[in-house]
Amino acid sequence: MNDTRAVRTLADEALAYASRGIKIFPLWHCVDGTCQCADRENCGSPGKHPRTRNGVSGASHNEQAVSSWWAMWPDANIGLAAGANGLAIVDVDPRHGGDASLEFLCTWASRRGVDLTDTYTVRTGSGGLHLYYRQPFGGIKTAPRSFGSDGIDTRGRGGYVVAPPSVHACGGIYDVIHRRGLAPWPECLTYLMEPEPTTGAAAQPAPARPPAGPIAADRMTRRLQAWALSGYRRELEALPGIGEGGRNDALNRAAYRAGLRLDAGLLPGHTATTITADLHNATLGWRNFGVRERAATIRSGLDGARGKASKLILPGWATGWTPGTTGGAR
Numbered sequence: 129m130n131d132t133r134a135v136r137t138l139a140d141e142a143l144a145y146a147s148r149g150i151k152i153f154p155l156w157h158c159v160d161g162t163c164q165c166a167d168r169e170n171c172g173s174p175g176k177h178p179r180t181r182n183g184v185s186g187a188s189h190n191e192q193a194v195s196s197w198w199a200m201w202p203d204a205n206i207g208l209a210a211g212a213n214g215l216a217i218v219d220v221d222p223r224h225g226g227d228a229s230l231e232f233l234c235t236w237a238s239r240r241g242v243d244l245t246d247t248y249t250v251r252t253g254s255g256g257l258h259l260y261y262r263q264p265f266g267g268i269k270t271a272p273r274s275f276g277s278d279g280i281d282t283r284g285r286g287g288y289v290v291a292p293p294s295v296h297a298c299g300g301i302y303d304v305i306h307r308r309g310l311a312p313w314p315e316c317l318t319y320l321m322e323p324e325p326t327t328g329a330a331a332q333p334a335p336a337r338p339p340a341g342p343i344a345a346d347r348m349t350r351r352l353q354a355w356a357l358s359g360y361r362r363e364l365e366a367l368p369g370i371g372e373g374g375r376n377d378a379l380n381r382a383a384y385r386a387g388l389r390l391d392a393g394l395l396p397g398h399t400a401t402t403i404t405a406d407l408h409n410a411t412l413g414w415r416n417f418g419v420r421e422r423a424a425t426i427r428s429g430l431d432g433a434r435g436k437a438s439k440l441i442l443p444g445w446a447t448g449w450t451p452g453t454t455g456g457a458r
C-alpha cells in the first residue's frame with residue numbers, strides 16, 4: 129500500500145491541495161499503528177490530530193507555509209479544513225453503526241429527491257466515508273452524532289477531516305472514490321439536525337420545526353404532555369432491545385401509540401415526520417428488518433392512530449380529560 133506514496137509523496141499531495149487554493153495543515157502520523165506524538169500508544173486520536181499549535185485555525189493554502197511544514201514533517205498526514213474551505217462534510221464510521229445510519233439518511237433524502245452519495249466522496253483509511261458538500265449559508269456545525277444517529281458526525285465550522293492520501297493508524301490510505309464536483313449541502317439533512325443555539329453572530333437560524341399546533345396551556349394538559357413524552361421516550365428506548373420475533377408488532381405498536389398521543393395534542397413539537405425519524409433511528413440496529421419494511425410498519429401504525437385520540441388510555445389522575453379541550457378534569 130506504500131506503492132502509491134512512492135510515486136507521489138504526502139508532501140507533493142499537500143502542495144497540490146495548496147496550489148488549488150485548499151487550506152490544509154499537518155497532522156501527526158502513525159508508524160506500525162502507533163501515533164508519533166508524545167502520547168504514543170496512549171494517543172486518543174492516532175494520526176489525526178494537529179502537529180501545529182493552531183491546528184485547523186492555522187490551515188493555509190500558502191505554498192511556502194505548506195512546503196515548509198512537509199519539509200519538517202514529510203510523513204505528516206493532511207488535515208483539510210471543512211468550514212474554512214466552504215465545505216460541509218458528513219463523516220460515516222461503520223465501526224460505530226454508521227452504515228445503518230447512512231442507509232436511513234439515504235432513504236430519507238431519496239424520498240425528497242436527493243441522492244446523498246452523488247458528490248465528491250473519500251473512503252477513509254479505516255473503511256468509512258467522507259461525503260463532501262458545498263456548505264450552506266452560515267455553514268453547518270461540527271458535531272458528533274449530528275443527526276442523532278450512531279456513527280455519523282458532521283464537520284463544518286471550525287472542523288476538519290483527514291484528507292487523501294493520508295495513512296490511517298491501521299495502515300489504510302484515505303482515497304477519493306468519487307472524483308466528481310461538490311454537490312450542494314442537502315437541506316433535507318438540516319431538518320434532522322438538533323437546532324443550534326441562536327446566540328452570537330455566527331449562529332445560523334435553527335431549522336424550522338413544524339408548528340406544534342394550538343396547545344391548551346392549562347396545567348392538566350401540560351402534565352399530560354410530560355406523561356406522554358416520557359412514555360414516548362421510554363418506548364423508543366425499549367425498541368433496540370426487542371428480539372427478532374416481536375419486532376414488527378413492537379414497532380407497529382410504538383408508532384400507533386405515538387400517533388394517538390400526537391393526535392391528542394400531547395406531543396408538542398412533534399409531527400408524523402419527526403416520529404417516523406425517531407422510530408427509524410431507534411431501530412437502526414435491527415438486522416434483517418430493512419428500512420423499507422420499517423417505514424411501512426411505522427406508516428401503518430401512524431395511519432391506524434389518525435383521528436383516534438379518544439382511544440388513548442389516560443392515567444387515572446387524568447380521567448375525564450378530553451383531547452383538544454383545556455382540561456376537562458378540573
Ligand SMILES: [Zn+2]
Pocket residue numbers: 156163164165166167168171172173174175177
Ligand atoms: Zn497522537
